[in-house]
Every structure is written in structure tokens, then in C-alpha cells.
Amino acid sequence: MKDADTHSPVSFVANVARLPQKGLPVVIDADAGQRAALASEHDLLSVENYRADLLVTPWKRNGVKVSGRVEADITQACIVTLDPVEAHVDEAVEALFLPQESKLGRQGFEGGGEILLDAEGPDGPETFSGDTIDVGALAEQFFGLAIDPYPRKQGVSLEAAGDAEPTENEFQQKLRSLLGKS
Numbered sequence: 276m277k278d279a280d281t282h283s284p285v286s287f288v289a290n291v292a293r294l295p296q297k298g299l300p301v302v303i304d305a306d307a308g309q310r311a312a313l314a315s316e317h318d319l320l321s322v323e324n325y326r327a328d329l330l331v332t333p334w335k336r337n338g339v340k341v342s343g344r345v346e347a348d349i350t351q352a353c354i355v356t357l358d359p360v361e362a363h364v365d366e367a368v369e370a371l372f373l374p375q376e377s378k379l380g381r382q383g384f385e386g387g388g389e390i391l392l393d394a395e396g397p398d399g400p401e402t403f404s405g406d407t408i409d410v411g412a413l414a415e416q417f418f419g420l421a422i423d424p425y426p427r428k429q430g431v432s433l434e435a436a437g438d439a440e441p442t443e444n445e446f447q448q449k450l451r452s453l454l455g456k457s
Contacts, residue, residue, distance in 0.1 A: 284312030287411030289331045291339045291372075291403075298332035301343075303411050314349075317419055320359055323348040327414035329368060338400060339372040345414045351426040358428050366421035368414050371400040 285303050305313065305325035314322045329343035347364040443451070 283409065283412035283415045284309045284316065285325065285327065285411040285415050286409050288407045289410045290407055291331060292406035294331060294333045294339065296333065298330045301327070301329040301331060301410055303327040303329075303414060313347075313415070313418075317422055318351075319422070320350040320352055323350065325418070327368070327411070327418075329410050329414060331408070331410055334371055335373075337374055337377060339403070339408060340370070341372070341408070341410050341413055342367075342369045343414075344368060345418045345421075347418060349422065351423070353428040353431060354425050355431045356428055360426040360428050362423060362426060364418060364421045366417045368417045370413055372403045372408055373400045375402045375404045377402070 285305055287301055287303050289299060289301060303326065305322070310322040310325055313325060314320065325345075325347040327343065327345040329341055332340050332342075334340035345364065345366050345368055349362050349364060350359045351362060352358070353360045
């Protein structure tokens with residue numbers, strides 16, 4: 276995840292002070308420079324297209340919900356052959372935000388209250404300060420998580436190192452005999 280002071284190539288700061296009830300639609304269609312920066316930041320060969328369709332809506336009393344999708348066509352290097360591997364990213368984006376000074380945001384951490392986490396459920400709310408949230412940086416985080424960390428060209432497999440019985444050196448053989456195992 277990015278640090279708060281790191282600027283995202285697809286940054287889009289949404290003012291959440293007075294959101295319309297129906298929400299604020301945000302569309303980020305990355306240009307060539309932004310796509311090159313994304314490729315560099317995520318160790319990709321290239322990003323052919325990148326689009327985030329988001330909706331920023333009010334949530335509870337003073338919270339904010341960001342939902343939508345981020346889609347991209349990317350090219351990565353195969354981890355075996357280093358040949359280019361094309362991939363499509365299509366990831367749902369969903370996050371909740373509460374103002375730092377919000378009672379709901381502080382309650383679980385400072386009030387001694389319990390926070391119930393469901394590993395399969397949605398993440399708990401994040402906090403924000405001021406009147407803005409960088410929804411572009413948020414979409415980029417979901418994009419980064421959706422990228423296959425071990426891309427392989429179709430038909431290429433890694434030779435499993437554990438398949439062959441490892442040969443023991445002289446020291447390991449002596450140690451095994453001392454332990455009485457064979």
C-alpha cells in the first residue's frame with residue numbers, strides 16, 4: 276500500500292464535505308503518461324489501458340462509501356521466461372471512510388470497545404481528515420492487489436525443485452546416522 280504522502284499517478288481528490296445524496300460519480304481514464312507511471316510503480320512492462328468507475332456516496336451520518344470497479348489491460352514479464360504476458364485486471368473497489376474525529380472511528384480503538392473482523396467480509400472503515408479523499412489512489416491500491424504476482428506464459432511451468440530426492444552431503448549423512456533415522 277502507498278504512503279499517504281506518496282502521490283498516485285491516477286490521483287483524483289474528491290471533496291466529500293457536501294456529497295449529493297445520489298453520490299458523486301468519478302471516472303478515471305488514465306492517459307499515456309499516467310499509464311507509464313502505473314507500469315513503473317507496479318513493475319509491469321506496460322499498462323495498455325486503465326479505467327476506474329467509482330461512486331462516492333454518503334455513509335451513515337458523516338462517513339463516505341467509495342464503490343465501483345477498476346479495469347486495466349497490462350503486460351507483465353513471465354517469471355520463468357521473462358517473455359511478455361498479457362493480463363486483464365477487473366477488480367471491485369469498495370471502501371468505507373470515517374472522519375478522524377468521528378465517534379464511530381474512535382470508538383473501537385480508544386473507547387475499549389470490541390471490533391469484530393470477518394476475514395471474508397468487507398474491511399473496516401478507514402479514517403480521513405479534512406474534506407477530501409483521494410479516490411484515485413484508492414482505486415490504484417485495488418488495482419495493485421489484483422495484479423498476479425507470479426505471471427507465467429501459457430504452457431510454461433516451473434520445474435518443481437521438491438520433486439527430486441535431494442542428495443545429502445557427508446555431514447548430513449553422519450548427522451542422520453547419529454539421530455538413528457534412515
